[in-house]
Amino acid sequence: MTANLKPEAGLEVEIDAFGPPAGGEPYLLTPGPLTTALSVKQAMLRDLGSWDGDFRAMTADMRRQIVALAGDDGSTYTCVPMQGSGTFAVEAMLGSLTPRNSRTLVLVNGAYGKRIAETLNYLGRDHVVLDKGDYLPPRGSEVARILEDDKAISHVVLVHCETSSGILNPVAEIADVVRAHGRKLLIDSMSAFGAIDLDIDALGIEALASSANKCIEGVPGFGFVIARKDALAAARGNAHSLSLDLAAQYEYMERTGQWRFTPPTHVLAAFLEALRIHTAEGGIAGRGVRYANNRDALVAGMRELGFETLLSNEWLSPIIVTFFNPADPKFEFQEFYDRMKAKGFIIYPGKLTVVDSFRIGCIGRMDANVMRHVVEAAHASLAEMGVQSAAPPESALAERAKLAA
Numbered sequence: 001m002t003a004n005l006k007p008e009a010g011l012e013v014e015i016d017a018f019g020p021p022a023g024g025e026p027y028l029l030t031p032g033p034l035t036t037a038l039s040v041k042q043a044m045l046r047d048l049g050s051w052d053g054d055f056r057a058m059t060a061d062m063r064r065q066i067v068a069l070a071g072d073d074g075s076t077y078t079c080v081p082m083q084g085s086g087t088f089a090v091e092a093m094l095g096s097l098t099p100r101n102s103r104t105l106v107l108v109n110g111a112y113g114k115r116i117a118e119t120l121n122y123l124g125r126d127h128v129v130l131d132k133g134d135y136l137p138p139r140g141s142e143v144a145r146i147l148e149d150d151k152a153i154s155h156v157v158l159v160h161c162e163t164s165s166g167i168l169n170p171v172a173e174i175a176d177v178v179r180a181h182g183r184k185l186l187i188d189s190m191s192a193f194g195a196i197d198l199d200i201d202a203l204g205i206e207a208l209a210s211s212a213n214k215c216i217e218g219v220p221g222f223g224f225v226i227a228r229k230d231a232l233a234a235a236r237g238n239a240h241s242l243s244l245d246l247a248a249q250y251e252y253m254e255r256t257g258q259w260r261f262t263p264p265t266h267v268l269a270a271f272l273e274a275l276r277i278h279t280a281e282g283g284i285a286g287r288g289v290r291y292a293n294n295r296d297a298l299v300a301g302m303r304e305l306g307f308e309t310l311l312s313n314e315w316l317s318p319i320i321v322t323f324f325n326p327a328d329p330k331f332e333f334q335e336f337y338d339r340m341k342a343k344g345f346i347i348y349p350g351k352l353t354v355v356d357s358f359r360i361g362c363i364g365r366m367d368a369n370v371m372r373h374v375v376e377a378a379h380a381s382l383a384e385m386g387v388q389s390a391a392p393p394e395s396a397l398a399e400r401a402k403l404a405a
């Protein structure tokens with residue numbers, strides 16, 4: 001496999017020297033869980049008491065660092081962690097920060113937007129959906145029209161990077177409209193926070209959710225919501241659920257320094273190490289540059305092989321990229337997947353409903369050099385399968401033309 005990668009040398013800033021994953025496992029080219037640093041894994045070799053002062057200090061330290069990453073000094077916003085995967089944090093945000101009699105506009109252009117609408121269904125909270133299909137971005141003008149026509153809408157929910165296609169949605173454009181219309185914006189920034197800068201103060205965002213195992217490069221086990229303190233104070237009694245009550249978690253954490261129920265102690269220890277590396281790499285800017293370099297190396301190489309991306313460059317995120325399956329009848333995704341895995345790379349199936357596709361993630365402990373190996377592995381896998389051309393079918397290109405229209 002990736003034999004000519006340099007071994008892990010403890011270098012944190014130079015992005016060319018990570019070396020292959022510690023256990024010899026394949027690279028996870030997936031949007032979390034993802035490939036983590038050896039020291040992140042090693043940080044978990046320690047049992048911590050959830051009640052103990054050391055762990056309470058770790059929780060406080062993490063919360064402070066996350067708010068700082070969001071560009072706030074801690075006066076307006078706070079960070080409330082929530083046990084579970086990212087979806088638990090999103091559900092806690094929705095259930096706690098939208099009042100029971102509220103109406104929410106959900107902007108959908110993929111699986112994660114749909115999940116938000118489905119969550120509101122479970123919660124029994126009134127909502128309307130603007131569904132743009134598999135990947136077309138919601139635009140400010142559309143949102144403005146809906147908000148003008150329906151004064152009962154109090155909240156808008158947007159997915160920052162829609163991981164199902166990899167599109168980077170126009171957050172600032174939507175935030176401007178939502179603010180101008182006096183409504184509140186909630187953001188699922190799960191796969192973007194930590195790599196893509198977002199000035200929550202300036203954009204007037206009510207709350208944002210993310211998790212430990214995406215761009216901060218920790219291991220899975222908790223999510224967190226960065227929310228306005230006044231929104232949390234006003235949220236008492238909104239929640240549909242005891243364990244997912246963000247306001248109660250906040251109140252308890254402020255008062256005792258503890259999580260309400262058993263925290264993922266090892267995961268927090270790993271996350272603090274991941275944050276240390278994130279800072280050493282130059283914070284959001286440094287991480288964003290590395291991921292963008294990963295994407296650029298990947299996309300350039302794959303295009304050279306004849307693959308086509310779903311999205312034009314304007315909409316490509318540095319998080320994950322969707323490629324169309326080749327039209328060649330010898331191409332079969334599962335076989336391609338298995339061959340890529342045998343070469344050390346775990347890729348990701350596509351999530352488009354109209355055309356066949358697959359995805360390759362750009363996030364995790366890896367650099368552009370690794371991405372060039374990914375391209376080589378794709379080249380070799382196609383050759384082994386007898387695929388002559390990586391070009392997609394006409395129907396895929398016709399689908400893509402909708403984005404330009």
Ligand SMILES: *Cc1c(COP(=O)(O)O)cnc(C)c1O
Pocket residue numbers: 031032085086087088090112159161162163188189190191211
């Ligand atoms: C990963 C992700 C989530 C959360 O998924 P989990 O499987 O619950 O961790 C939510 N939204 C987006 C956009 C994501 O990428």
